[in-house]
Amino acid sequence: VQLVESGGGSVQAGGALRLSCAASTYPYSIVRMGWFRQAPGKEREGVAAIYTGGLSTYYADSVKGRFTISQDNAKNTLYLQMNSLKPEDTAMYYCAAARVYQGSWYSAAKYDYWGQGTQVTVSS
Numbered sequence: 001v002q003l004v005e006s007g008g009g010s011v012q013a014g015g016a017l018r019l020s021c022a023a024s025t026y027p028y029s030i031v032r033m034g035w036f037r038q039a040p041g042k043e044r045e046g047v048a049a050i051y052t053g054g055l056s057t058y059y060a061d062s063v064k065g066r067f068t069i070s071q072d073n074a075k076n077t078l079y080l081q082m083n084s085l086k087p088e089d090t091a092m093y094y095c096a097a098a099r100v101y102q103g104s105w106y107s108a109a110k111y112d113y114w115g116q117g118t119q120v121t122v123s124s
Contacts, residue, residue, distance in 0.1 A: 001025055001113045003095050008118030015085050015122070021078040021095030021115055032098040035069060035080045036108055037091035037120075046106025047093070048080060058105045062088075085122045092117040 002024035011017055019035070034049035048069040049058045057069050068081040078095055096111035103110035 001030065001097055003097060003113055003115035005093065005095050005115040005118040008093060008120045010121040010123065011085055013086055013122055013124050016081070016083045017085065017120060019080040019082065019093055019095075019118060019120075021080075023076040023078070023097070025076065029099050030097045031101055032105060032111075033069075033071060033078045034096045034098070034105060034111060035078075036094045036096060037089075038094070038117075039091040042091075044094070044108050046104075046108070049105035050078070060106065082120070085120075087122050087124045089120060090122050091120060093120050 004022045005019060007017060007019040009017060030052055032049055032051050035047040036044050037047050038044040047060050047063055048067055050069045050071055059067060066084045070079045094117045095115045097113040098111045
């Protein structure tokens with residue numbers, strides 16, 4: 001599975017962006033998709049995840065009510081709609097895919113495939 005993110009950019013605080021993650025394939029073996037971010041000098045952190053079977057979604061407390069994760073199986077694409085952006089949302093954003101149900105959705109170690117990342121910069 002190859003994952004390619006797009007949609008990053010520079011916006012002012014309060015603005016919005018929609019990230020996309022196109023998958024080369026969407027095999028039934030993928031059970032969970034997630035978005036992670038990593039700011040300079042910080043660890044990679046889970047932002048949101050969606051379980052492909054039941055479409056349950058999970059969010060980090062810092063983005064609840066502002067970000068929405070969704071998927072379009074027909075297009076093999078994962079999305080992250082980001083509204084009310086804050087300077088602290090500035091980071092490289094990555095999408096990831098997991099093959100098995102194990103561990104917490106926000107644990108990067110539990111994902112098997114990763115995209116190359118797309119930069120999001122929010123200015124105050």
